Amino acid sequence: xxxxxxxxxxxxxxxxxxxxxxxxxxxxxxxxxxxxxxxxxxxxxxxxxxxxxxxxxxxxxxxxxxxxxxxxxxxxxxxxxxxxxxxxxxxxxxxxxxxxxxxxxxxxxx
Amino acid sequence: xxxxxxxxxxxxxxxxxxxxxxxxxxxxxxxxxxxxxxxxxxxxxxxxxxxxxxxxxxxxxxxxxxxxxxxxxxxxxxxxxxxxxxxxxxxxxxxxxxxxxxxxxxxxxxxxx
Numbered sequence: 001x002x003x004x005x006x007x008x009x010x011x012x013x014x015x016x017x018x019x020x021x022x023x024x025x026x027x028x029x030x031x032x033x034x035x036x037x038x039x040x041x042x043x044x045x046x047x048x049x050x051x052x053x054x055x056x057x058x059x060x061x062x063x064x065x066x067x068x069x070x071x072x073x074x075x076x077x078x079x080x081x082x083x084x085x086x087x088x089x090x091x092x093x094x095x096x097x098x099x100x101x102x103x104x105x106x107x108x109x110x
Numbered sequence: 111x112x113x114x115x116x117x118x119x120x121x122x123x124x125x126x127x128x129x130x131x132x133x134x135x136x137x138x139x140x141x142x143x144x145x146x147x148x149x150x151x152x153x154x155x156x157x158x159x160x161x162x163x164x165x166x167x168x169x170x171x172x173x174x175x176x177x178x179x180x181x182x183x184x185x186x187x188x189x190x191x192x193x194x195x196x197x198x199x200x201x202x203x204x205x206x207x208x209x210x211x212x213x214x215x216x217x218x219x220x221x222x223x
Binding site for chain 2: 046
């Protein structure tokens with residue numbers, strides 16, 4: 001069966017510091033991969049998605065970036081965090097319409 | 111521009127009764143709809159889905175109804191249990207293939223014993 005991992009579970013970072021969140025999927029090959037953010041009291045906002053290694057589509061302009069260096073690895077990065085980057089970050093995978101989510105990372109930018 | 115809307119931020123129901131969660135969408139190009147359940151500090155869990163060629167899909171205690179003419183879908187939970195207390199998100203897809211889902215803002219369901 002497929003399993004999706006995210007780490008770290010929680011992260012507190014100062015404004016202006018870099019960010020790297022990692023997501024890996026086990027038990028499948030060549031999935032579609034996604035990064036979402038849920039801000040406090042808000043819905044899920046799609047940030048990036050990838051249909052293959054090195055293929056990244058960005059949904060919203062921001063100071064975040066994503067990379068897919070391996071088939072089952074998806075990384076969310078920032079060179080300099082803003083206060084507005086605080087939120088709950090979720091990685092997901094899919095082959096079709098249904099997307100399956102990881103446990104999430106709670107990021108607090110101070 | 112909120113293409114998928116959940117107008118009720120919260121819903122309280124007694125254990126054993128029916129919970130009805132509603133969702134409206136604006137774009138008639140959506141052709142697949144999903145419901146997710148989310149506990150605090152966890153990722154959403156897929157519950158049930160429905161294609162636009164159907165008007166009902168049932169899975170155990172969960173039934174999703176789709177009214178295409180009204181651009182409305184609903185999730186019925188019968189009977190409701192305290193463990194169903196969570197935030198429920200509806201989502202829609204189809205505008206650009208299956209790669210992207212558009213989520214509503216969620217409805218918090220509280221099922222009291």
